[in-house]
Amino acid sequence: MSLVLTGAGGQLGRVLRPRLLARGIPLRAVDISPITPVDPRETIVIGDLRDAGVVDEALEGATAVLHLAGTSVERPLPEIIENNLVALHALYEGARRHGVGRVVFASSNHTIGMYPAGQKLRLSDPYRPDGFYGISKIWGEAIGRLYRDKYGIEGVALRIGSALTRPTEPRHLATWLGDDDLEQLVVQSLTAPISGYQPVWGVSANTRGWWDNGEAAELGYQPSQNAEDFAAEIMKTGGRDWVFQGGSFAED
Ligand code: NAI
Numbered sequence: 001m002s003l004v005l006t007g008a009g010g011q012l013g014r015v016l017r018p019r020l021l022a023r024g025i026p027l028r029a030v031d032i033s034p035i036t037p038v039d040p041r042e043t044i045v046i047g048d049l050r051d052a053g054v055v056d057e058a059l060e061g062a063t064a065v066l067h068l069a070g071t072s073v074e075r076p077l078p079e080i081i082e083n084n085l086v087a088l089h090a091l092y093e094g095a096r097r098h099g100v101g102r103v104v105f106a107s108s109n110h111t112i113g114m115y116p117a118g119q120k121l122r123l124s125d126p127y128r129p130d131g132f133y134g135i136s137k138i139w140g141e142a143i144g145r146l147y148r149d150k151y152g153i154e155g156v157a158l159r160i161g162s163a164l165t166r167p168t169e170p171r172h173l174a175t176w177l178g179d180d181d182l183e184q185l186v187v188q189s190l191t192a193p194i195s196g197y198q199p200v201w202g203v204s205a206n207t208r209g210w211w212d213n214g215e216a217a218e219l220g221y222q223p224s225q226n227a228e229d230f231a232a233e234i235m236k237t238g239g240r241d242w243v244f245q246g247g248s249f250a251e252d
């Protein structure tokens, strides 16, 4: 596999790059901000993915893309549009030009953040975004499906909960995705046979989880982490229980 990882300098990129390299997957790491290679098998492209020239440099010879780049929190609409709609479209157009076989896209629970906390959901339940950021991830899921249907690019959308090394608040008891599970889910999403386009939840095997993740199991994802292991510690901190699944994003 010749893998391009965008958003390589961000939180999840920094967790995943050494882990993917340790599995023998060479990387081209892309970010708008300067980054340094983790090891010699990693090449770096610095630039803005809204720029087709940067996309061409990044995707030359690539067989797969893990697209993490973008604005990752609620921000004013123009910033969201530029990084999460315009840059994402440029990335998919590049994938089409360069014959990339599969794009794995980092979506988010904020696509459904206005559902009440505690309500069990399936991927087929209607979107209920909790802001412009959540709407931009719906765009991302839709563009992945479009490029599969029109151009045959296989796609996996990871609807990630809260990807953190440790869960820290009561909401994370349902939404947490641990680092080991993140790595496993990404590897399965890049390599498992799929029929076209597949959204899945990006979440660990949390006892108090809200999301039915049968689709990820079909990719071979077998989560080994559970936020419940941190429950006693989290409850001692007295963090608040949010009304909506999107937590603070839904109430801002
Ligand atoms: P982050 O904000 O730490 O990293 C995003 C990276 O993308 C940054 O290094 C930034 O410089 C880069 N970037 C932004 N716009 C760019 C552009 N136009 N061209 C090139 N690079 C650009 O985000 P994090 O936490 O690493 O998340 C990665 C992805 O996963 C994001 O798309 C985020 O929305 C998604 N996600 C993350 C979750 C989490 O719990 N961390 C939960 C749900 C989704």
Ligand code: 15L
Residues within 6 Å of the ligand: 072, 073, 108, 109, 110, 160, 161, 162, 163, 175, 246, 247
């Ligand atoms: C996300 O989509 C964000 O990128 C991340 O910063 C967290 O806020 C996460 O969701 C979450 O909902 O916990």
